[in-house]
Amino acid sequence: MDSAKGQNNETSETDFPQPHPTASINDKTALAVKYLQDRSVPFISAQSSTWSTDATAFNLRVPVNPALLIYARTAKHVQDVVDCGVAVGLKVSARGGGHSYTSLGLGGENDHLVVDLTHMSSISVDSDTYIATVEAGARLGDVARELFDNGGRAISHGSCPAVGISGHILHGGYGWASHNYGLALDWMVGASVVLANGMHVHCSKTENCDLFWAIRGAGSSFGIVTSYELATFAAPTTSIPFKVALDWQTEQQKIEGVTALVAFVQKVPADLNMRCE
Structure with a gap:
């Protein structure tokens, strides 16, 4: 490094x-x-x-x-x-x-x-590249709103608006769009990090790449991230929520039903996001 x-x-x-x-x-x-x-x-x-x-x-x-x-x-x-x-x-x-x-x-x-990091929460989006710069104290709800309001953009992330971006993205970041767009950390293209020696460094795939590899999954073990650079995708213009109630009565029906549902989910198009409750 x-x-x-x-x-x-x-x-x-x-x-x-x-x-x-x-x-x-x-x-x-x-x-x-x-x-x-x-x-x-x-x-x-x-x-x-x-x-x-x-x-x-x-x-x-x-x-x-x-x-x-x-x-x-x-x-x-x-x-x-x-x-x-x-x-x-x-x-x-x-x-x-x-x-x-x-x-x-x-x-x-x-x-x-x-x-x-609550007071370090600014969010900006480059109008040419749609790369977002997000400070480490931002919340998911604020990130989602700012990305959408600045070019109709989005990243894959969780559904709780009050959750902070840092703990979420540094350890994965599963959410509604993960079936098609992966984890939140998959959209990280750069980050600024304060190391244990007090140095404030930038990392990406081409700069301090070992640190960049490490923070995407175990970020809290290698320093304190102060900001992220995130690639984005075009947010869907519409969403279609749906709910299916399955009236399974017997134990055998439940076993067969869950087995069939798992098989179905594995075959559905990537842009169809589902959650079983």
């Missing part, structure tokens, strides 16, 4: 006081607070009035307590948080839509610096 093409922070961390090897989480968090304040990076702590709401896990069965919650508004903010984690000895995690069932957006365990 040629990380030399990336952009690093200008500020050296060598003068920042390093925590003692046996420093407590409170000591490390205090250092992180100073680090972020010195760089004007917006964050909240456990003492903030909105902490109980903003830092609560989506799945209440898996409660997690972050060290700090940082509201990044730029890629530079993300770089600062990653460098902060290295400087003070705290792990860094990113939260997109925040819908992880195991609270991975909050680190999956206590005491992470959590980068919330």
